[in-house]
Amino acid sequence: VNVLIVHAHNEPQSFNAALKDLATVELQAQGHTVQISDLYAMNWNPVASAADFGQRTRPDYLVYALEQRHGHANGTLAADILGELDKLGWADLVIFNFPLYGGTRFYDKGGLKGKRAMMTLTLGGQPHMLQAGGVHDALDDMLRPLLRGTLGYVGLTVLPPFAAYHVPYIAPEERTAMLEDYRVRLRSLDDVQPLHFPSLDQFDDKLYPR
Amino acid sequence: VNVLIVHAHNEPQSFNAALKDLATVELQAQGHTVQISDLYAMNWNPVASAADFGQRTRPDYLVYALEQRHGHANGTLAADILGELDKLGWADLVIFNFPLYGGTRFYDKGGLKGKRAMMTLTLGGQPHMLQAGGVHDALDDMLRPLLRGTLGYVGLTVLPPFAAYHVPYIAPEERTAMLEDYRVRLRSLDDVQPLHFPSLDQFDDKLYPR
Numbered sequence A, B: 001v002n003v004l005i006v007h008a009h010n011e012p013q014s015f016n017a018a019l020k021d022l023a024t025v026e027l028q029a030q031g032h033t034v035q036i037s038d039l040y041a042m043n044w045n046p047v048a049s050a051a052d053f054g055q056r057t058r059p060d061y062l063v064y065a066l067e068q069r070h071g072h073a074n075g076t077l078a079a080d081i082l083g084e085l086d087k088l089g090w091a092d093l094v095i096f097n098f099p100l101y102g103g104t105r106f107y108d109k110g111g112l113k114g115k116r117a118m119m120t121l122t123l124g125g126q127p128h129m130l131q132a133g134g135v136h137d138a139l140d141d142m143l144r145p146l147l148r149g150t151l152g153y154v155g156l157t158v159l160p161p162f163a164a165y166h167v168p169y170i171a172p173e174e175r176t177a178m179l180e181d182y183r184v185r186l187r188s189l190d191d192v193q194p195l196h197f198p199s200l201d202q203f204d205d206k207l208y209p210r
Helices: A015-029 A064-074 A079-090 A144-152 A172-187 B015-029 B064-074 B079-090 B144-152 B172-187
Strands: A002-007 A033-038 A093-100 A116-123 A162-164 B002-007 B033-038 B093-100 B116-123 B162-164
Touching (some): A015 A093, A015 B172, A033 A079, A144 B144, A162 B015, B002 B015, B015 B093
Parallel strands (some): A002 A033, B002 B033, B002 B093, B116 B162
16 A cells, blocks of 8 residues: 655654654565655645645635635645645555653643643634534543643643634624623633643652552 | 733734734733734744754754753753743743634545554653553543544544654663564554544534434
8 A cells, every 4th residue: 555654853863763764664565655754854844824825715814724725626735735735645544753752840840830821712613513522522632732731741820721613604793702701711810720730749750650 | 910922823814813912902901011922923933953952962963852951051042942931931821822723524524534544653751651540641632633633633544653652761672672563563554443533424414413
């Protein structure tokens, strides 16, 4: 079958790169065809911006998802994106090969302990799609690597996210009402119960539960 | 108090930007001081690379986390990073203001249905830290926006991740053994049970559970 390996590591001599090399050799030996997208070597630009579209339906106002559909239908996406889409279309199996960086001081031993953080986000989906039992399950679980794995990790006290749902599809009055809800939230930040993360006191010095 | 708003949206006229503007005005009216990091306007570079370090302990081999510590201790991090660290140090509250993009075809109606994907990752942490009840809880939950929110979302059949733990701290023989484990995984991809995601058949056309 056709295998695409998407490799993202900033050190070509790393063990992570050795995993990519092993997969290449092993899968070729099994008779598969392998292509590699080495994102650092390609100087891949991960920022989703207006530069991704050669021609736009609305040059005055960028709705990224809309321009993606238009650009895909008309083949006017940026060349680097078209190239990767071609590889994805070709591939039967995609392997994503990358590191997770860590640290030694986290949660209530994190460097930003004592500060607070909140995520404010807009999304196209509706509340019933992002709650327990919904099609994507709870929003906080989907945001977990940010809420816990990033903000909580570095010691921040994390307030529940403020989410503005269904934004591209609603009437201006509804958006105005959302701004008002946000104002209320901003006036009651001290009353909001932060998310709960473990304390390192619950774990021994090798991070096994006590 | 001091509030830093980290804003990331590619359309300055968006509702998302209106939330950022409202927070600025409202928090200033409450007597707080507000700084804004408008990442798109700053042309912020999100790629973690060797360019982030003005001076390195190991110029021949990049260990990102190690150079972060060294660069932070010696003030030799790149100027854009130092600038944001200064703002973080100043802030009592950090608000992250950004969109989540979505789509209309996902999971078993996704555009890449019929293809498979697998994540292969290296990390500094150990297995007991990334399992249920461990300090970071289960790895698959931490990776959820990728496993489910990205790969499963676009219709891919997602195999369980292959994780190489504790990589920077182990002996070469252990790394060799990991490569061998990976080879075994690569030879048995067809036998691995994929992760389970919802079928859209379980939901009606408004995405309420049937």
